[in-house]
Amino acid sequence: MSIQGRFSIFFRTFFKYASLCLAAFISLVPLAVCVITAFKTNDEYKTTNVMTLPENWGYFENFKIAWQKANMGVAFFNSFLVLIVVLTGSILFGTMLAYVLNRFRFPGNGLIRNLFLFATLIPGIATQVTVYRIMYSLGLIDTLHGYMILLMGADVISIYIFLQFFENIPVSLDESAIVDGSTYFGVFFKILFPLLKPAIITSLILKGVATYNEYYMASLYLQSKNKLVTVSTSLYKFTGPLGSQYNYICAGVIITMIPALIIFISCQKQIYSGLTQGAVKG
Secondary structure, three states: OOHHHHHHHHHHHHHHHHHHHHHHHHHHHHHHHHHHHHOOOHHHHHHOOOOOOOOOOOOOHHHHHHHHHOOHHHHHHHHHHHHHHHHHHHHHHHHHHHHHHHHOOOOOHHHHHHHHHHHOOOOHHHHHHHHHHHHHHOOOOOOHHHHHHHHOOOOHHHHHHHHHHHHOOOOHHHHHHHHOOOOHHHHHHHHHHHHOHHHHHHHHHHHHHHHHHOOHHHHHHOOOOOOOOOHHHHHHHHOOOOOOOHHHHHHHHHHHHHHHHHHHHHOHHHHHHHHHHOOOOO
16 A cells, blocks of 8 residues: 555544544533532632532532422423423324325325425524413413423424334235224234334434423513522523532532433343334435
């Protein structure tokens, strides 16, 4: 191999690993700063920079204060209740809608698909005035069930994932089941729904992460910050016009990360399997 060829291989390898190291550094620095700040006392936080290590790594007072003052017990309960209801409703509605659009041909089928695609081009913030007026007219402002209904809106990405999976499931399965006397609901729940497992796992991951981290609508529609607090809005109590108490905020952020980390470590095989098998194929 010529010197030019060796230099080209070396440059590509160096650039690849340098890019990976840079991406890892950018991703890990905020997390490291958050961990360091969470273990600092008030005096250390006020007198040291963000990268100065705390004197005592066993200082857990910030975590206790964050848990108590932010009412994080209620926040976790509300967030997990919202997660269960929203994910269940979204999966059921999304799979049934994809089933109807894929298996039944009717006037307007293509129009509905195009409208879903068009909806992804509209920023969600642009429709909030109209959505808020509708929620207010229905008396769903400042209610947990109204917030759940709002989040259970059609998830276009999940619908297209389900549609792609239905394209790969032969229609002969439906026809055979109907000939044997099954209903459309029986075909869907007993035959097709179990086959959608990879797509369902992918949708659960995408929707679950978005719901758990959702802040804007939780802050706008859940106005009783004491009883209707969620994980994403609970730490707002440590902000104010005179400054933010970031040592408590960082401690609260670490607390909110623990459940997600436990779920990821426990189910990482299923998550990786679902993501790889649930990827949309061209």
